[in-house]
Amino acid sequence: MTGQLSFPRQHARTQRFTLGAPRALAVAPDDSRVVFLRSRSGTDRTGVLWVHDLAGQREYPAADPAELLAGAGEELSPEERARRERSREGSAGVVGYAVDTAVERAAFALSGRLFTTDLPAGTTRELRVPGPVVDPRPSPDGRHIAYAAGGALRVTGADGADDRALAEPEEDTVTYGLAEFIAAEEMDRSRGFWWSPRSDALLAARADDAPVQRWWLADPAHPGQKPAEAAYPAAGTANAEVRLVLLGLDGSRTEIEWDRERYPYLARVHWSAYGPPLLLVQARDQRSQLYLAVDTDTGRTSTVHVDEDAVWLDLFPGVPAWTEDGRLVRIADEGGARVLMVGDRKLTSGALQVRAVLDIGTDDVLFSASPGAGAPLPEQPGEIDVYRAWFRGSGDQGGWEPVGKRPFPAVHSATRGGEVLALAYTGLERPGVSVEILRPADHGAAERIAEIASYAERPVITARPELLFAGKRDIPCAVLLPSGHREGDGPLPVLMDPYGGPHGQRVVASHNAHLTSQWFADQGFAVIVADGRGTPGRSPAWEKAVRDDLAAVTLEDQVEAVTALAERYPLDLGRVAIRGWSYGGYLAALAVLRRPDVFHAGVVGAPVTDWRLYDTHYTERYLGLPDEQPEVYAANALMTDEGLSGAAETARPMMIIHGLADDNVVAAHTLRLSSALLAAGRPHEVLPLSGVTHMTPQEQVAENLLLLQVDFLKRSLGMR
Known part of the structure; x- marks a missing residue:
């Protein structure tokens, strides 16, 4: 990368330096190969499916969209666009794939068409089936491919023969095999169907969004176009009705039964060879959930375990699941800690904050975790490691050990197949992600047998x-601090740069996570990122402290952070600004409205301004139902804030930015805030982004947003 390219342009062109980096790794259970996605350069948006042959120590592309589409552009269906928006996927080409148990066959959708890949041979062919195809998945034995198309769940032979629908929508509002909005946006469930381990049947979600209220999202820049209809389940309103059906390849159909009125959220489905299908269903208030085993002959379910919590219950990646000997694996909040459970046995203690289960072996569980509240405070925050804990066999000591841990603080994740582990990590010492293929030994030792190269661009700046x-x-x-800043240079204007809310940890031991903050620092600011209460990674109590009081708690911690850090760093507390996006945008608006004595300007990006306009599963977890707790919603909204009617001399400059095509935090949030500010005589700027969603993947838009923010902040703090 030449020095002629500015950081904002490079940051936008590389999609935050994610292009060219390996991702979505799968390891064959016989340790023969690793499969992954990677574009061909750090500025190429087109994902290619690659295979790293461990025996032959060679790497080859197995599916290249440039060849498969013969140079034609992609055409995305509305369903595929929605899937990518929910997963915040901004790249093109092969953006996801699924494999059979042996990791010999892969299937993926490209431009709405179905492709299947023979991974050992590295050859790909198209299967001519009705489309547009969404989320194709091979059966465990690799002989069939199931996929969603036109609201139906269909299946075809791996050779393209005998294509047929297993379930077709009865109404226009019904889909089979797709995750509904709430599952994909808030429950981290992007799938809508699951193969049986014997490859003879599928469990399929049937979602009917007829009960969901309709919103209309218009593009004011194109008044000749009709508004887009969106089924949006706002807090306190109806969700989609979700059922589960068992569909046999022989044409049989069995409805799965549970108390859907009491537990309407289908949060997780697990089906392996080690037990019956396992469901996790949640109550609407998210304070109770059931682990259910499915009788595939009758469709009836039986309760395996019940979780209850007075505040809320979180959902975690990788669980629930069965061990090979039929014990339930789950993550639970017990005794003030987030722990790993196998059956009735607690495998971890308060020394760790368990975050996800990555793999379940014959006698161990692979998982990721941060230092827990029960451990001494580490020297610095932000580390996430991979561990394994034993639950039986000779290593059954009731303990755990780190796997592939670096000698420096880092953020780790892993994928395992057989005895081989693909370990991905990022640290503060160098930019980008590194992927090593390890063969673990006893007591945390590991032999590195291969490395997956990254083609990501090297940033033109270095985060410090x-x-x-x-x-x-x-x-x-x-x-x-600014690059080259020296002690004695004098106090610096401050820019708080938080997300600051649930699910958004920003203070991590990863270089690239801090690049944008460093660029702002290099414009003359001391930049502070603070992960206050409500953010993940510390303890259950830390996360749940925001119940019923998102606004006051998260804002208080931003104030505490900047005040405390002023005792150690050269901060000019007479010039403090704050910027953020999504929850961070909400927090930035709160800061300038409620604490103008501390915050003197704010950049407010895609903010939630009235929680009654945000979705059910997220909002109700923290604030309850609006009809039952109207005072809570009022206290956490911006438009009812007493700061709107404050004295003119305390009004702080505010730039509000919003994508008009945002179907997650709709533009109505910003428009209502702007109207309230105008009515109160509060000066502010509004920057509408035509055609932009909750993401900002467009290169020029993303670049100019950074430049415009710096200009606004410098003007507002008198830095010119």
Whole structure:
């Protein structure tokens, strides 16, 4: 990358330096190959399916969209666009794939067409089936491919023969085999069907969004176009009706039964050879959930386990699942800690905050975790490691050990197949992601047998965050000063750069995570990223402290962080700004409206301004139902804030940015806030982005957004 390219342009062109990096890894159970996605360069948006042959130590492309489409552009169906928006997927080409048990056959959709790949041979062919195809998945034995198309769940032979529909929608509002909005956006369930381990049947979600209220999203830049209809389940309103059916390849159909009125959320489905199908269903208030085993002959379910929590219950990747000997694997909040459970046995303690289950072996569980509240405070925050814990056999000591841990703080994730582990990690010492293929040994040792190269661009700047804990609550923070800043240069204007809310950990031991903050610092700011209460990775109590009070709690921790850090760093507390997107945008607006004594300007991106306009599963987890707790919704909204009617001399400059095509945080949030500010005589700027969703993948838009924010902040803080 030449020095002629600015960081904002490079950051936009590389999609935040994710292009060219290996991702979506799968390891064959016989340790023969690793499959992954990667584009051909750090500026190429087109994902290619690759195979790394471990025996032959060679790497080859197995499916290249440029060849498969013969140079033609992609055509995406509305369903595929929705899937990509829910997963925040901004690249093109092969963006996802699924494999059979042996990791010999892969299937993927490209431009709405179905392709299947023989992975050992590295050859790909198209199967001519009705489309547009969404989420194709091979059967465990590799002989069939199931996929969603036109609201139906269909299946075809791996050779393209005998294509047929297993279930077709009875109404226009019904789909089979697709995740509904809430599952994909908030429950981290992007799938809508699951193969039986014997490859003779599928469990399929049937979603009917007829009960869901309709919103109309118009593009004001194109008044001749009709508004797009969106079924949006806002807080307190009806969700889609979700059922589960068992569909045999022989044409049989069995309805799965559970108390859907009491437990309407189908959160997880697991079906392996080690037990009956396993469901996790949640109550609407998310304070109770059932683990259910399915009788595939009758469709009836029986309760395996019940979780209850007075605040809320979280959902976690990789669980629930069965061990090979039929024990339930789950993650639970017990005794003030987030722990790993196998059957009735607790495998971890408060020393770890378990985050996800990555793989379940014959006698161990592979999982990721952060230091827990029961451990001494680490030297710095932000580390996530991979561990394995034993639940039986000679290693059954009731303990755990790190796997592939780096000698420096880093963020790790892993995929395992057989005895081989694909370990991906990012650290502070160098940019980008590294992927090593390891063969673990006893006591945490591991032999590196291969490495997957990254083609990601090297950033034109270097992030230099200092990670530390601040304030009486030991709030995890990252502090970034201008490159070349020296002691004695004088106090710096401050820019708080948080997400600051649930599910959004920003203070991590990863170089690239801090690049944008460093660029802002290089414009003359001391930048602070603070992960206050409500953010993940610390303890259940830390995350759940925001119940019924998102606004006051998260804002209080931003104030505490900047005040405490001023005792250690050269911060000019007379010039403090804040910027954020999504929840961070909400937090930025809160800051300038409620605490103008601390915050002197705010960049407010795609903010939630009235929680009654945000979706059910997310909002009700933290604030309950609006009809039952109207005072809670009022206290956490921006438009009812007493700061709107404050004295003119305390009004702080605010730039509000919103994509008009956003179907997650709709533009009505910003428009209502702007109207309320105008009525109160509060000066502000609004930057509408035509055709932009909750993401900003367009290169020029993403670049100019950074430049415009810096210009606004410098003007507002008198830095010119």
